[in-house]
Amino acid sequence: MSLILRKVRSNRWYPRDECPWLEKGELQADPLGDFQTTENMLSVWLIEDDLSNLNRIITALAANCDYVQNIDYIVFDQGILTEIGIRMQNSQAKTPDGEVNSNWHYDLIEISAQKLLRLVEVLIDRVEPQRVLPKQTTQWITDAVLSGQIDIGDLKKHIREKIESRI
Amino acid sequence: MRKILKHKPLSAHRQALGNATVELSEIRIKRQMEKLFFAAREEVFEDGMESEFSRELVLSIKQYGDPVIEVIRELILNDSVSPEVASEALRWIGYIEHEDTRDARLRLLEQSLTSSSLRVRDGAVLGLSFLDDPRATGSLRKAMELESSKLLRRNMQQVLEQLEGELQCR
Secondary structure, rough: OOEEEEEHHHHHHHOOOOOOOOOOOOOOOHHHHOOOOOOEEEEEEEEEOOOOHHHHHHHHHOOOOOOOOOEEEEEEHHHHHHHHOOOEOOOOOOOOOOOHHHHHHEEEEOOOHHHHHHHHHHHHHHHHEEEHHHHHHHHHHHHHHHHOOHHHOOHHHHHHHHHHHOO | OOOOOOOOOOHHHHHHHHHHHHHHHHHHHHHHHHHHHHHHHHOOOOOOOOHHHHHHHHHHHHHOOHHHHHHHHHHHHHHOOOHHHHHHHHHHHHOOHHHHHHHHHHHHHHHHHHOOOHHHHHHHHHHHHHHHHHHHHHHHHHHHHOOOOOHHHHHHHHHHHHHHHHHOOO
């Protein structure tokens, strides 16, 4: 079973510490902000079992920003989707890395509000966000440009300038 | 008998006028920042993306310098603003390239590591990561010892390693 990656904003995921008002068994609502659907779909990335494409996908996500940034993300087992009954289908993404866009981007489809809530509940319970710092993403984007994985012309202005100053 | 009026020398008037201008300017900056932070409560921030708030914040810092940082320090450390907005501000305060305010920004980020809000502490950690200034290692190490959140402690450790690496490079 493969793994699924979703980009999040880690500070929405800090546990109950800041919510002493939560009743037993309740979860904070803020992580829902990382699961905003469009046409009842949610964009995710397929990660190989050996994590061989993980850094490349993170690089593509970072290269798609307006500015050089940290990338916060969660990775979870695809089995969780089967458990909840959420289907996924391959779709084209729009990062500056064409291979990443065609090979590993998926949409979770036909998501009902109930399924989405269940998914968030399970994820809050089972996974913890990871973070790649901006200095690291900058290095990875630079490497990707140098190796030809990413065309510098496809980067947005501020990132392009930053990368140009390093090569 | 005629009363003799003692006049202040002209330089003293100029000095007083100058002080009044500075005070007025500080009040204006404070009002402007309060308004900016208040309005930003409605914004949804996304990592790596510019927002109206970030644009205005960066412009203000570049235009007015340290006095803006001082006002932001008060707003954040007195918990007068939304933690989410404060957290976003701290990221950008670390991010911007502006040497004139570097020391003031570093101090603010270090002080914010002890905020009562986890989100604000997280913003400070990310801000320090952007600023990449090894002078923050001591504050970061101390903050890690006091940090109650395992996740944030791990994020602090990452930044500490980055700054220590930077120190070795110098």
